[in-house]
Amino acid sequence: MEELKNIPIYKDGRATLYDLYEGFEDLMRKFGWEKEIIYKIKIEGVEVPVYSFLSPVQGKSFWLLTGIHGEEPSGPNAVYRNINSIGELGRTIPMVIMPLLNPAGYYRNWRFHDVERSIERLNVTDCRHLIARTDDPTKPILDKPIHEIADTFTKYVLDLLKRYPPLVYFDLHEDELLTGGYVYSQGELEGNDPVAQKTVELLVSEKMPLKMSGPTRFAGEIITDGLVTDPDGKRVRDGSIDEFIANETYFDEDRNIVGKPFARTSIVTETPAGEGFSLEDRIRAQEAIVKHLSELWKMA
Numbered sequence: 146m147e148e149l150k151n152i153p154i155y156k157d158g159r160a161t162l163y164d165l166y167e168g169f170e171d172l173m174r175k176f177g178w179e180k181e182i183i184y185k186i187k188i189e190g191v192e193v194p195v196y197s198f199l200s201p202v203q204g205k206s207f208w209l210l211t212g213i214h215g216e217e218p219s220g221p222n223a224v225y226r227n228i229n230s231i232g233e234l235g236r237t238i239p240m241v242i243m244p245l246l247n248p249a250g251y252y253r254n255w256r257f258h259d260v261e262r263s264i265e266r267l268n269v270t271d272c273r274h275l276i277a278r279t280d281d282p283t284k285p286i287l288d289k290p291i292h293e294i295a296d297t298f299t300k301y302v303l304d305l306l307k308r309y310p311p312l313v314y315f316d317l318h319e320d321e322l323l324t325g326g327y328v329y330s331q332g333e334l335e336g337n338d339p340v341a342q343k344t345v346e347l348l349v350s351e352k353m354p355l356k357m358s359g360p361t362r363f364a365g366e367i368i369t370d371g372l373v374t375d376p377d378g379k380r381v382r383d384g385s386i387d388e389f390i391a392n393e394t395y396f397d398e399d400r401n402i403v404g405k406p407f408a409r410t411s412i413v414t415e416t417p418a419g420e421g422f423s424l425e426d427r428i429r430a431q432e433a434i435v436k437h438l439s440e441l442w443k444m445a
């Protein structure tokens with residue numbers, strides 16, 4: 146992976162792609178994990194693989210995703226800095242780590258994966274072709290995958306669900322428009338999930354400013370005790386990977402509704418990255434989760 150050294154990096158102190166990939170390699174070198182390629186993307190002339198890392202023990206698993214949005218470097222950096230404790234944990238807890246899902250966005254601080262700044266604004270993990278519409282549950286939100294990477298990504302996840310069925314799922318985000326963070330709980334226990342409540346507690350105990358009540362900046366979402374639901378107190382359904390993981394069914398290629406393994410707990414953290422938060426502050430916010438994975442696992 147020496148050629149990763151040729152890729153420049155957005156200058157805000159985030160680790161380079163080379164450093165991240167070298168660091169993640171320790172999971173294999175020191176702790177006996179395996180890695181699989183989810184997809185590859187060409188960045189500055191270099192073919193860059195996007196990996197999923199799998200712990201040596203298998204079974205009902207803890208899934209951790211970070212780096213879906215390129216302008217949110219804190220999650221990948223928090224995983225990178227804590228790779229030894231994560232590696233160690235994988236000896237006892239079955240785990241799946243996808244620590245940098247959008248390297249093409251990460252290296253130049255661009256939210257989406259498009260190497261050219263297209264107007265399409267595509268999320269790597271778009272699952273809308275697999276998820277039912279809220280107004281007509283007999284139909285998926287989209288007729289087909291929004292783009293090739295989302296197609297490849299979702300096929301990979303569907304296969305992995307059978308090999309490492311998720312029990313607890315976390316997706317770490319941050320938001321530069323926020324000065325107070327919040328937590329989504331999209332699993333079956335919704336706002337009553339003890340893992341979600343523990344997540345809020347951890348962020349508070351690490352002195353992360355949270356918005357504990359009121360609306361989020363997205364329409365139709367309300368916050369109660371730091372946890373986001375729809376106005377009826379139900380889990381948010383937004384067509385995301387986070388909803389998909391917690392859904393019991395999906396639409397196959399023939400648009401049949403099919404059962405699948407699902408995570409009982411699905412948590413998304415949105416930590417603040419607005420004015421006044423340094424990159425170090427932002428990484429510390431993510432570390433409030435990354436350093437406490439075993440405590441969170443015990444709550445499930």
Ligand SMILES: [Zn+2]
Nearest residue numbers: 214217318319
């Ligand atoms: Zn995000």
